Amino acid sequence: MKSCNKYTPKMLSQFVDNALPSQITRTLEEHLTSCPACQQTVKKYQNITNQVVNGIQRHSNRMNDTEIEKNLLIKIRKENAKKKWNFSYLNGFIDFIKVKKIYLQMASFAAILLLSMAFLQDQRPAFHTPSAIVNSIDGEMASVMILETPDRRHTIIWYKES
Amino acid sequence: MIKRLQQGQEAAFQILVKQYQSRLMAIAWGITLDHEESLEIVQDVFFNVYRNINEFRGDAGLMTWMRKITVNLCLNWKRRWKRRFKWHHVSLDSGDTLSSKEENASPESHYLNLEMEKNIMAHVARLPEKIRTVFILKTVEDMSYEAIAQMLNIKPGTVSSRLYHARKSLAGALKREAS
Numbered sequence: 418m419k420s421c422n423k424y425t426p427k428m429l430s431q432f433v434d435n436a437l438p439s440q441i442t443r444t445l446e447e448h449l450t451s452c453p454a455c456q457q458t459v460k461k462y463q464n465i466t467n468q469v470v471n472g473i474q475r476h477s478n479r480m481n482d483t484e485i486e487k488n489l490l491i492k493i494r495k496e497n498a499k500k501k502w503n504f505s506y507l508n509g510f511i512d513f514i515k516v517k518k519i520y521l522q523m524a525s526f527a528a529i530l531l532l533s534m535a536f537l538q539d540q541r542p543a544f545h546t547p548s549a550i551v552n553s554i555d556g557e558m559a560s561v562m563i564l565e566t567p568d569r570r571h572t573i574i575w576y577k578e579s
Numbered sequence: 580m581i582k583r584l585q586q587g588q589e590a591a592f593q594i595l596v597k598q599y600q601s602r603l604m605a606i607a608w609g610i611t612l613d614h615e616e617s618l619e620i621v622q623d624v625f626f627n628v629y630r631n632i633n634e635f636r637g638d639a640g641l642m643t644w645m646r647k648i649t650v651n652l653c654l655n656w657k658r659r660w661k662r663r664f665k666w667h668h669v670s671l672d673s674g675d676t677l678s679s680k681e682e683n684a685s686p687e688s689h690y691l692n693l694e695m696e697k698n699i700m701a702h703v704a705r706l707p708e709k710i711r712t713v714f715i716l717k718t719v720e721d722m723s724y725e726a727i728a729q730m731l732n733i734k735p736g737t738v739s740s741r742l743y744h745a746r747k748s749l750a751g752a753l754k755r756e757a758s
Contacts, residue, residue, distance in 0.1 A: 430743040434717060436724050462746050465753075466718050469609075469703060472696040473719055476614070477605045485604075485618060486596045489625050490589065496630075 421454040429455060433462045581641065584632045596625055599642065602720075603649050609715030610653040612704050620652045646720065647730055650712065702752040706745055713738055714745040 424432075424445060431437050432445050449456050514523055551563040551570065560575040583591035603624055607617035627648050628635075635644060703711060716727050717738075724735040731738075 426747065427739070427743045430746050431739055433746075434724070434739075434742060436739065461750050465699065465746055465749050468696050468699045469714075469718050469749075472700040472703075473605045473609050473715075475696065476608050477601045485600050485622050485625065486593055488622050489592065489596060489629075492622070492626050493589065493592065493629055 421452050423448060423452070424455055426458055429458045430462055433459060433466065581632070581635065581637060584628070585635075587629075592625065592629060595628070595641075599645060600625075602642070603645060605719045606646060606649050606715060607653055609703075609719050610650070610708070610712050612700075620649060623652055624648045650716070650730060654708070654712065698756060699749060699753065702749050705752075706748060710741045710745050710748075713741040717742055 428437065428441075428445070432442065435442075437445065445455075449459065514520065549565045551565050553562040554560065558577055562573045564571045564573065580591060580594070584595065600621055603621045604617055607620045608614065611617050611620065624645055628641075628645060635641070703714070706714065712731065713727055716722050716730070722730075724738040727733075727738045728735040
């Protein structure tokens with residue numbers, strides 16, 4: 418068969434995919450009516466596409482319909498069980514509060530607990546003695562002593578009464 | 580449907596699976612040509628949807644989203660490596676199940692069709708993965724060049740070239756076989 422140089426095989430491939438601009442598609446369609454070479458190429462490409470689609474379709478039809486669904490449901494249930502397990506204690510506690518309707522009591526208890534913890538945190542051991550004397554100055558009118566404790570520095574000033 | 584899926588209703592997921600599994604399976608098998616792996620991939624796609632359905636914004640269709648997940652999973656590098664090892668034993672034997680169109684065909688033409696399909700699928704398997712992916716998305720899903728390009732992050736011109744290359748290779752292989 419005589420070959421045709423008017424349209425490249427790549428263009429014919431695009432034509433099969435309906436990816437050419439409409440003007441070119443129309444001209445090519447007209448050309449196809451009178452060109453056996455291009456007709457054959459287009460037909461060959463279309464046949465390939467059909468055969469592949471059928472092959473894949475045949476394979477998909479062989480698939481067991483319920484297999485994916487069954488396995489997926491098992492996976493979903495496992496995932497849900499995992500989520501539930503993680504929060505089961507917390508959920509149980511919340512359910513208990515809801516059933517007993519003891520919101521106010523629980524809130525008061527939580528507040529007391531928080532305040533007690535805050536109060537206990539402030540009960541640090543007191544330092545009654547200075548940890549160090551940084552400096553001391555004795556003057557005629559007054560004396561000054563600078564002490565350092567773990568928290569801060571203290572300055573003590575004595576004035577002579579006479 | 581999406582609302583019910585977002586509420587985590589099992590029944591909604593069952594409907595979703597029934598509705599889309601064969602389409603996704605066709606894409607996955609077309610790219611991987613491995614039945615077990617395709618099943619695993621399609622299952623993972625649905626499980627991904629289950630986990631992330633609340634993030635689904637709905638600006639693209641559900642199928643577009645699932646198709647993208649399917650292709651990404653098929654092209655996942657770990658899976659690709661596994662597949663390469665398995666490929667030495669790949670079998671493209673298709674069963675004798677008839678499609679509705681062929682049920683009325685004569686036994687001879689049915690046999691010839693099956694043989695043709697078998698041959699062509701064997702050649703499809705030999706196409707480079709990049710080319711096969713584009714070819715499958717076009718033939719099975721009939722996606723536009725732009726949509727394929729966007730999904731695979733390539734240019735529409737590359738899609739066109741890969742499709743042409745696939746057709747040329749397949750036509751050449753079939754011609755060599757026939758002569």
